[in-house]
Amino acid sequence: MSEKNYLVIDASTEACSVALLYQGKTSSLYELCPQSHSLRLLPMIDELLTTADCKLQNLDGIIFGQGPGSFTGVRIGIGVTQGLAFSANLPVVGVSTLQAMAQQALNEHGETRVVSAIDARMSEVYTGYYEADSNNIMQPKTAESVLAPELVKQHYIDKVNLDLADLPYGVGTGWEAYKNDLADLKSNTGEPEILFPHAQAMLFIGQHAFEQNKGVEAEHAQPVYVRDTVSWKKLPGK
Structure with missing residues (x-):
């Protein structure tokens, strides 16, 4: 895989997760912060970039969590991805939660x-x-x-x-x-050890997608909700 630099953003579940591959080194931040993604996501990204002395213009693309998951979280993650990608003219790739x-x-x-x-x-x-x-x-x-x-x-x-x-x-x-x-x-017993997605796993998948020229312009970043909106009708008695 060629030496490229990528930022990864995910807010599709209760977890808020970001990762950075820059100059061959990977760093990441991960927090369980339900209802606080809009407050935490940009500061986490800024911390990663600042610590690595990396600017958006140094990146080759942005990888984002496309869902399924929380409708609000998926939209927040994609909104931040699009904003950053537009500002630095970067391609993006979505990865399934x-x-x-x-x-x-x-x-x-x-x-x-x-x-x-x-x-x-x-x-x-x-x-x-x-x-x-x-x-x-x-x-x-x-x-x-x-x-x-x-x-x-x-x-x-x-x-x-x-x-x-x-x-x-x-x-x-x-x-x-x-x-x-x-x-x-499932073969593992009890509650699974892995409950939420991590941006580092999305990085591995997204790198290969970029290598296969699957990057798209920011305006084409799309959520994958899976659930048909028809399913959102009220439950009986609600």
């Missing part, structure tokens, strides 16, 4: 088969199944979906021939939120 957590499982634990499940509220989870490719990047083997927890098992049996005797590794908040429906679908 679910894919990033699967990548963390590979990077940190050597897991090559991963199911990500994020609590999507409204008694649903955002979920996707990933396997490592020859470049050690976790690639989706199904379309990312939003499902009722009780439907997830059959979904993966149908889509990837899930073998209940050889389960994948589980990451994300969905496993704890809906443990009764999901617990027997």
Whole structure:
């Protein structure tokens, strides 16, 4: 991979995470700060850039968390990405929240088969199944979906021939939120160690995307909500 410099921004979940690859060195900041992304994201970016003595003009691109996750958080992350990219005329690449957590499982634990499940509220989870490719990047083997927890098992049996005797590794908040429906679908027991995405995992995926010329202009940075807006109708009695 060529020597390029990238900033990574993610605010798509309760975590706020930024990373910087500059002159071959990687640095990052990570905070759990629900409801405070708009206050913390820019100061965290400024701290990373200042500490590394890096200016936006020194970068070759910006990588951002595109969702799924919190509608507000995804919009905040993309808004900041677009503002910075426009100001320095930088290309951008979006990375899936679910894919990033699967990548963390590979990077940190050597897991090559991963199911990500994020609590999507409204008694649903955002979920996707990933396997490592020859470049050690976790690639989706199904379309990312939003499902009722009780439907997830059959979904993966149908889509990837899930073998209940050889389960994948589980990451994300969905496993704890809906443990009764999901617990027997992952090899790791209890609450997953990896609950939220980290910008460093997005950096690894985003670098390869830039190498494949998948960078786009800032105006084309798009969120991936997964959930159809029709699903946001009020629940009975609400």
